[in-house]
Amino acid sequence: MAASHADIVATRLIAGGAAALAFSVFADSGLEHYRGSFANPTMVLPIGSAVLGLTMNGRRSAKPESSGSEVPTISHVGSAAIGVIGLGFHAYNILKRPGGASFNNLFYGAPAGAPATLILSGMLGGIADRMAKGEETIATLGLRSGRMVAGVVSIGILGSVAEAGLLHFRGAYHDPFMWLPVTLPPVAALSLARDVVSDEAHSITTGLLAATAALGLIGVGFHAYGVARNMGGFRNWRQNILAGPPLPAPPAFTGLAIAGLGALxxxxxxSRRG
Structure with a gap:
């Protein structure tokens, strides 16, 4: 059965969102693990997995038709698995410090929820891959309803909000704009969750997700400004990019919001068919 135009566009959006998440992981993990001097050899795994995920999802977004290759599926499963392992490593890094799961260790230890971005990239990439193959199975038909995708995106946005909230709390919300990532995205996530429960896509959710996608890009500018405020600014970029707010983190909101638009x-x- 040939995919409809809506299925094709949705597949592009979901794959594009997964690609944006993979890029965020690649850049963020690359910087953070470089700062950690790659003390553990496994610290290269999320970077390699993110590059492969970015390639596979980027191709799927550009060409949503399936090539029949199993490489994308292996890539997405690998990304999710490495993300799960990464959560364990980051939790261990925090808990082994004096004081255990204290605010101080959550602030300055390995970012607790960062590997979950790789899990989300793998999950959304796998969903786009299944949709592109056009298999008329119960699982695939369930994906095409959009509700499962929307549920994953809603949870993912709330997780990203928790991570941003923790780090912005560390920064004492010294800039009023630091409240935006902990106010707008949660409203978008809850609106999307409401649509999942009611099985009806509302236009206000579309607007909220679009605003969340834009916020992720604007956040890069704010983080760049934060880097520039450090001594030496971007002239001392080797130190300030590592010490300042993470430039690649905000686009995670953009990737999730794009995938959410595909789900909607x-x-x-x-709903039209019903």
Whole structure:
């Protein structure tokens, strides 16, 4: 059965969102693990996995038709698995410090939730891959309803909000704009969750997700400004990029919001058909 136009566009959006998440992981893990001098050889794994995920999802977004290759599936499963392992390593890094799971260790230890971005990239990439193959199985038909995708995105946004909230709390919310990532995205996530429960896509959710996607890009500018404020600014970029706010972190909101827009498109198609 040939995929509809809505299915194709939704597949592009979901794969594009997964690619954005993979890029965020690649850049963020690259910087953070470089700062850690790659003390553990496994610290190269999320970087390699993110590069492969970025390649596979980027190709899927550009060409949503399936090539029949199993390489994308292996890539997505590998990304999710490495993300799960990464959560364990980061938790161990925090808990082994004096004081255990204290605020100080959560602030300055390995970022507790960062590897979850790789899990989300793998999950969304796998969903786009299944949709591109056009298999008429119960699982694939469930994905095409959009509700499962929307649920994953909603949870992912709330997780990203928790990570941003923790780090912005460390920064004492010294800039009023630091409240935006902990106010707008949660509203978008809850609106999307409401749509999942009601099985109806609302236009306000589309607007909130679009605003969240834009916020992720704007956040890069704010983080760049934060880097520039350090001694030497970007002239001393080797030190300040590592010490300042993470430049690659905000686009995680953009990737999740783009995938959420794909889920809404599928839900709207389903409601019209119903």
């Amino acid at each position: 498109l599928l839900m709207k198609k389903g």
